[in-house]
Amino acid sequence: MRAFVLPSYGSPDVLELTDVPTPVPGDSQVLVRVRATSVNPYDWHHMRGEPYAARLGGGLGRRAPKLSILGADVAGVVEAAGKDVTAFRPGDEVYALVEQGGFAEYVCVEESVLAPKPKNLSFEQAAAVPLAGGTALLAVRDAGRVLPGHKVLVNGASGGVGTFAVQLARAMGAEVTGVCGPRNVDLVRSIGADDVIDYTTRDFTRTGRRYDVVLGIAGTRTLPSCRRVLTPRGAYVIIGGAGGRWLQPMGYMFSSLATGAFMSQRVAMVDVVGCTHTKENLMTLSEFVEDGRVTPVVDRRYPFEEIPEAVRYVEKGHAPGKVVVTI
Numbered sequence: 001m002r003a004f005v006l007p008s009y010g011s012p013d014v015l016e017l018t019d020v021p022t023p024v025p026g027d028s029q030v031l032v033r034v035r036a037t038s039v040n041p042y043d044w045h046h047m048r049g050e051p052y053a054a055r056l057g058g059g060l061g062r063r064a065p066k067l068s069i070l071g072a073d074v075a076g077v078v079e080a081a082g083k084d085v086t087a088f089r090p091g092d093e094v095y096a097l098v099e100q101g102g103f104a105e106y107v108c109v110e111e112s113v114l115a116p117k118p119k120n121l122s123f124e125q126a127a128a129v130p131l132a133g134g135t136a137l138l139a140v141r142d143a144g145r146v147l148p149g150h151k152v153l154v155n156g157a158s159g160g161v162g163t164f165a166v167q168l169a170r171a172m173g174a175e176v177t178g179v180c181g182p183r184n185v186d187l188v189r190s191i192g193a194d195d196v197i198d199y200t201t202r203d204f205t206r207t208g209r210r211y212d213v214v215l216g217i218a219g220t221r222t223l224p225s226c227r228r229v230l231t232p233r234g235a236y237v238i239i240g241g242a243g244g245r246w247l248q249p250m251g252y253m254f255s256s257l258a259t260g261a262f263m264s265q266r267v268a269m270v271d272v273v274g275c276t277h278t279k280e281n282l283m284t285l286s287e288f289v290e291d292g293r294v295t296p297v298v299d300r301r302y303p304f305e306e307i308p309e310a311v312r313y314v315e316k317g318h319a320p321g322k323v324v325v326t327i
């Protein structure tokens with residue numbers, strides 16, 4: 001099969017399109033013919049081996065990439081199933097969040113993490129959902145514990161995670177304020193935000209408004225400054241932040257968690273890759289998608305051969321919505 005392998009750390013130029021053996025599914029696995037994948041910051045962190053601090057912590061390989069084929073989002077068709085697989089048959093349309101392997105024509109996926117593709121989505125739209133939508137679900141429902149009537153602020157509302165978070169918070173009955181750049185104000189309003197703050201003209205920590213939940217996707221403001229806009233029983237959810245060579249966004253995330261231990265308000269961190277309920281999360285996201293309360297926002301579509309270009313674009317950090325790849 002054709003796959004983009006990652007032989008060493010570096011820029012998107014290190015991604016190498018080559019022929020590798022098609023994987024053989026184990027007894028509990030399904031072989032999926034990948035029809036679409038999407039690009040996430042997760043991919044370029046693993047591609048560049050940054051932040052370096054994550055190499056020491058074991059999240060990234062110390063000297064060489066931990067992952068050989070990037071791509072955490074997969075939407076495709078079941079090609080074959082191991083002997084213990086009961087829920088899927090060849091021909092089924094599926095989607096999944098995988099640790100690696102989406103930048104290839106085939107990938108083996110454990111049955112336990114695979115879900116039927118939402119009926120109303122194309123493969124490209126479905127591939128936009130698992131990692132970003134899963135992160136948003138964990139942030140809004142679990143870490144944020146958003147309830148009807150809550151006022152929720154989403155910092156980083158226009159990106160992959162943010163466009164799902166705005167829609168999910170709204171679907172759960174919250175009043176949503178989105179923070180984004182000037183180009184994306186209309187987009188964030190169109191997906192359901194009640195109010196939109198352009199971060200180039202207004203500082204959301206200085207508007208005088210209070211929120212029950214602040215979702216820190218862009219991670220551009222310190223926790224003490226975000227605390228100013230939280231209600232006394234509010235919650236700050238740590239999701240991400242701008243990348244850096246040595247420490248970021250890990251430094252921002254863990255220092256916020258440490259600071260939160262001394263605050264009266266709740267501070268919680270999201271880790272979608274470490275989450276053990278990915279299939280249940282996908283089933284929940286499918287419900288939101290199939291009844292029309294959530295629609296993936298797809299910014300650009302790239303052909304398989306242009307995966308390095310897709311990664312280069314996502315790395316810039318300003319894609320409005322998701323960047324998907326047709327395979």
Ligand SMILES: NC(=O)c1ccc[n+]([C@@H]2O[C@H](COP(=O)([O-])OP(=O)(O)OC[C@H]3O[C@@H](n4cnc5c(N)ncnc54)[C@H](OP(=O)(O)O)[C@@H]3O)[C@@H](O)[C@H]2O)c1
Nearest residue numbers: 041135156158159160161180181218240241270271272318
């Ligand atoms: N904890 C987890 O499990 C988890 C899972 C997935 C992702 N993440 C992290 O979450 C972050 C976002 O991921 P993503 O997939 O949504 O990335 P993305 O698609 O690249 O989106 C980033 C967004 O950040 C916005 N942004 C940039 N500067 C900003 C600023 N100064 N103020 C407010 N917003 C700003 C951009 O909006 P404009 O274009 O409008 O400027 C862009 O839409 C990354 O750090 C990623 O590593 C964490």
